[in-house]
Amino acid sequence: MATLNLHPIRLSIIGTPVVGQEVEVRVLIGHPMETGYRLGLDGNERIPKNIIESVVIKLNQDPIMQATLGTGIAANPLLSIFVKVPPQGGVISIEWRDDQGLQGRAEKLIAVA
Amino acid sequence: MMQSKVLKRSLLKGFAVLLATPYFKGSWASSINNDYTQKNLQSLPIKKEGVTIDLPPLADTGNSIPMNLLIQAPAQRRIQSFEIIAPENPNPMVMKITLPQMQSSYRLSTRIRLALSQDVWVIVQLDDGSKIGQSLHCVVTLNACFDAT
Amino acid sequence: MKFLFALLLILLGFFCDLAFADQTRQSGNAFLSPEMLKQQNDPSMNPVSLWVDQGQELFKANCQECHQSVGTITKAVVQFPKWGEGKSSLGQLINIEDQIATCYSKKTGKQLVNDDASILSLSIFLSDAARGLKIHVQEPTDPKVKAQWQNQMNLGAQIYTQRQGRLNLSCTQCHDQRIGKNLRSEIISPAYVTGFPIYRQSWQAIGSVDRRLRACYSGVQATVPASASSELRALELFLKKRSEGMLWEGPSLRR
Secondary structure: OOOOOOOOEEEEEEOOOOOOOEEEEEEEEOOOOEOOOOEOOOOOOEOOOEOEEEEEEEEOOEEEEEEEEOOOEOOOOEEEEEEEOOOOOEEEEEEEEEOOOOEEEEEEEEOOO | OHHHHHHHHHHHHHHHHHHHOHHHHHHHOOOOHHHOOHHHHHHOOOEOOOEEEEOOOEOOOOOOEEEEEEEEOOOOOOEEEEEEEOOOOOOOEEEEEEEEEEEOEEEEEEEEOOOOOEEEEEEEEEOOOOEEEEEEEEEOOOOOOOOOO | OHHHHHHHHHHHHHHHHHHOHHHHOOOHHHHOOHHHHHHHHOOOOOOHHHHHHHHHHHHHHHHHHHHOOHHHOOHHHHHOOEEOOOOOOOOOEEOHHHHHHHHHHHHHOOOOOOOOHHHHHHHHHHHHHOOOOEOOOOOOOOHHHHHHHHHHHHHHHHHHHOOEOOOOEOHHHHHOOOOOOEEOOEEOOOOOOOOOOEEEOOOOEEEOHHHHHHHHHHHOOOOOOOOOOHHHHHHHHHHHHHOOOOEOOOOEEEO
């Protein structure tokens, strides 16, 4: 019986990777990015803060981008960068960590013909 | 003897005052949120070149505004890190990106939240310690209807 | 003679309107800004995709055993709300989320509310698979039930045309008489039900027709009915019938 994944993630490679050229890597993470400022339904208590604080993107295990996120990033964050395709292609991976200690990761193969 | 002591004291006082001034703090460009006010950002020594911000002039909603960035470092320079700053947000530091492998150009897309209409700033730290940057105004309107759900 | 001529023109206009109905009825997608349309049409950017993926996982694990493939049940999306036939829903109108919750509880033993992420994920997965189907709300065949169903339809129509709340507005005043006009920076749409559940940016979450209707009540500052109340089901039935013949567009992105 499958239970719901609290933080789904979708990693996409946009277009066809060509060695030596840049290819767009897009990641969509399911996370409420709760700011801690919103009031709950009763209008009295604030919904506790819960945001992704750090995102690391690696290409073949080498970190190529490290991001520190604040409350100013929209819910269900979208991050899109361009990566130069190495010869033989490679594996792009993304890891995130939030302020509650939860983590998530995804990886995808940048395949070259 | 007395005079040199007085001189020492006034010199020390002078240094203490200098350390306490906001200008000194601002020029370190630390990521302490208090420093990211519109006024401070406007007074930072940033070259307004090489950074293109693509942000809608009128946002559909303050909750999610698509933003595209293109950064081109000047010749021979490399991008070390950059920050997206929204000075009127409760937490002005929207996102800070660090590049472990410095690059001469960079593109990024994301979606940001803006509490109200403001200038959105992108400040880039180059490998020689200098900064380039840009700001773009975005208007945010309140939702039409109150939603209690 | 003049009067008869005028009457003929009015009748012609009325029938012409009906004949071209599908071409003039616009879904909410026609009222989205270019930025939002771009995000909606690209599954790698659209937050809804996260729930489509979730729904697919849940369907494989819980529903495939009985329903084989999602294609066999997508017509439910364009036919609900229906008159309940099961033990728990006998004698009342149920919508697609109610039906999913009933099935889910039958399979897993867990009784979930319609707003639960699992139910909404499954609804989104179903909705996505039903793209392109024509909305077709059907009358029940049983004559006893037919009369009750018609009552609910009439109730829905009555709620739609009745002024409510502190703002003293009826649904028809905006959604029929002021289509295309501005409400602050938003443009009023005719409010056809062609693409639910939605990811609403002001909620920063997904929600069903039920939640969206409750938000409308809140918008005119009327007392918000409880989720799953019969008032909301009657209104949903009427709104679905009003969208009869339009193409289903799958789960949508909205402000």
